[in-house]
Amino acid sequence: MSENPERKYTTVSIPIQLYEKIKQRIEGTGFTSVSDYVTYVLREVLASLEEEEKEEVFSKEEEEKVKERLRALGYLD
């Protein structure tokens, strides 16, 4: 893979057979190029992997302070 910080795009190699398969698959869809399709799929995959990562946790102190305000505003009993 070549990279150039000045450019917006870079080149990634995929097998020709896969390229041809994707080319066929995107016919008649909104995707105008194999690159667009591959970008879309990779973004989707990365996003779903990130979703699986651990939930953000708050410190006990922070959580208690927040709950106090939520109670004062009537959001919590």
Next chain:
Amino acid sequence: MLSKPHGGRLVNRVIPEKRKQATLTESRDLTVISISKDTAVDLENVAYGVFSPLEGFMCQNDYLSVLESMRLEDDTPWTIPVVLDVNSEVLTERDIKTGDTVVLTHGGREIALLEIEDIYTFDKKIHAEKVFKTTDVNHPGVAKTQKMGDYLLGGRISFIQGVENSFEKYTLRPVETRILFKELGWKTVVGFQTRNAPHLGHEYVQKTALTFVDGLFINPVIGRKKKGDFRDEVILKAYEELIRNYYLKDKAVLAILRTEMRYAGPREAIFHAILRKNFGCTHFIVGRDHAGVGNYYKPYEAQEIFNQFPDLGITPIFFKQFYYCKKCYGYVNERICPHNGDDIIPPSGTKIREMLIQGKTPPREMMRPEVAEIILNFENPFVE
């Protein structure tokens, strides 16, 4: 599990309480740039993570990337430029340059410090074309763009204090909504964006979505709006009444989003979804002509744009407009109802508005009588 903040973590750019006084004293030696109330409020959004992952105003690389590809330079989806504009006179008279730290004030009150990382010019016509899809000055966003200064300042901010907030009791920050949703036992939350008092169409969209998630986050936009829109306090009181009478306890939360409407249609729909993701929402309702104005956008263009963002991290829920059908005896939409013409009563916002202006209660097929009564109790419920 609630959505992770956009970009991976909730931004916090608020100066800790114990350092606030010292910062205020130090800021007296700094160059001052006066900002509008809208900008001051958005600084608060940056500071408390509503605009995560932004940590300040966009530098040129992010700005151009957002205009061109609707993504920040690092590929994170982002569709609306968040920028600080100034006139050339301000830069020259005050000798402002990259590397400086300035204090941003509104009405003489110190709002935040800005570490200037970038100073650049921009093309207002291209900005308008990209963001609003028009250069027509009758579009409120285009008109505002025309009035912007010729230079943009980019850089991180450190938030000192906010402007006066008449709706403090309805103001929740992302860290607060996330803890609230957790306390309520919600794992899935649908966000609802609005700038209107609720009619039956809104209610049915919300309740339909609520049938398959744990909770509903009603999040009206409070801030500068156009003439004829409902006033902020009217929207809030109307929603309180609706929730009190027609929603299950602990299934709906009402809190505001303080930011101006941009009327950028599809781009703003993505922006709105991102902000709700930061509040913890897992789903976001996108209806007909979301954030639209006039006829600048196609009725469902704001839904179609989501196809370009498989990595948004919040699931959009698309709805066709709901209406009352005399033959179905209930609220339905064109996906489930075969009737049309005189058989249906659409809850037309324009018609409801006209009736309310005349002091009349809209038919109960359009608006709950309790909600209508609340609105009619206001001397002038609309922005003038």
